[in-house]
Amino acid sequence: MGALFAFAAVLLAIGLGAALIHGRLAALRLRYLAALKRLETTLRRRYDFVMTLTETAWRHLAQDQQIGEALTELALAREAASLATQGAAQGDALTLRELARAEERLDILLARLRALVQPAPGQAPPANLGGLFLELDDAAHHVALARLAYNEAARDYNAYRDSFPALLLAGAFGYGEAPPLDFGGALFRAPSVPDCPTCRRR
Template sequence: MRSMSFLRVVLLMLALALLSGCGYNQIQQKDEATKAAWSEVLNQYKRRADLIPNLVNTVKGYAAQEKEVLIRVTEARAKVGQMNVNASDAASLAQFQQAQGELSQALSRLLVVTENYPNLKSDQSFRDLQAQLEGTENRITVARGRFIEAVQDYNTYIRQFPQNLTAMAFGHQQKPNFTVENEQQIQEAPAVDFGASQAPAAPAPAAVPPPVASTAANPAVAPAN
């Protein structure tokens, strides 16, 4: 009886040692790291979405006639808010990236349009929103970069021997990441440089140099030998 209990303890300890040596614990840690990194990506995208209603309302107060642009931004934000993204599913992640890219493009058009409204550009609330939007875009870039690194670390680890056997035994598969095409689509933050859309000033006319007397054209002033 005692021998059976002792044998069970030995087998349990052996199993735990094998699981630890084959990377099981590390796989769990890296899996959780990717989930945390993705949560931060969603957190920053949500922060941007929360800024948009205030931005739209501020612009509407000065440029209500830009109805089409305002509607596009609102619709793009609504589409993003309705998505249930699964970062472990490549198709779901691709749809999420596409929706975020469409929202970035709509914001870009909105901010370019505001160039035609000097009073809006000088409004303090609009300038504050602009600064917050710039900061959010930077945070999105950082969070997305950390997620990419976490997924790369996880995928690389579970493909190595003997971790690949452990991953296969427990059903751990490679995670999708931001693809190059989609990454290029959403890489650029919405344009917030209002001076960029201004037409370049016409070059000033070249100054006409004063006439210079030519000794060849006026023999009367030719120097004497």
């Protein structure tokens, strides 16, 4: 009888331990998914500014062939990044890689447009584009912070998932690895905009 009680106690301890591990994994996964959702929100704010910039520049500068082509490419890249963001909320590794590629492409095209509309020394950017670029820089800063927060939450989850004894049960419970999100080393380090009265942040 004593052996039976001991066996039951061992089973109970194992069950409680598994439940605790499951709860901790669930909490950490919810944390990194919440961070990913906040990143999605900041990205969408950035895309809104990109659309405003594109529409404003198109009204005033599309007659320039180079700028017109750059604006067309930028609009397409913005749409591609927005679509990639829609599928990234669940933390799928493939979707996050697609989002990273879309963001890098968008950043390259924004830098190209910025160079094309850069005014001559002493002149203000046309149509208050300087102010819009400043808004974009601020939005990019918030995206960078949100991305770092997601990567930190994903790193904490992965560290616990790969530790003993969680690693023995994570796979059975369906807890896969949380992929890191890298937008590339050059992203969000935009060049400065010349200071002028019409360029100041609203």
